[in-house]
Amino acid sequence: xxxxxxxxxxxxxxxxxxxxxxxxxxxxxxxxxxxxxxxxxxxxxxxxxxxxxxxxxxxxxxxxxxxxxxxxxxxxxxxxxxxxxx
Numbered sequence: 001x002x003x004x005x006x007x008x009x010x011x012x013x014x015x016x017x018x019x020x021x022x023x024x025x026x027x028x029x030x031x032x033x034x035x036x037x038x039x040x041x042x043x044x045x046x047x048x049x050x051x052x053x054x055x056x057x058x059x060x061x062x063x064x065x066x067x068x069x070x071x072x073x074x075x076x077x078x079x080x081x082x083x084x085x086x
Contacts, residue, residue, distance in 0.1 A: 012020075025031035054062070 022031065026033050
């Protein structure tokens with residue numbers, strides 16, 4: 001007959017073990033949670049909206065560019081129509 005005993009389960013890393021212990025102490029009120037959590041919801045994307053916003057000067061330049069673009073398109077359409085007539 002074979003030996004009977006506990007089979008060894010999957011091993012856990014030391015970091016995970018220490019996290020589990022810390023969480024138990026926090027829940028019991030014996031330790032304070034870390035002030036800076038490693039995971040922050042939307043962390044690396046959170047500040048991009050503020051940095052990516054255009055300044056009023058840039059908005060004005062963009063508007064001028066769009067207006068110039070419309071003028072060029074209308075001019076090219078007129079040229080194209082004149083070419084068909086001839």
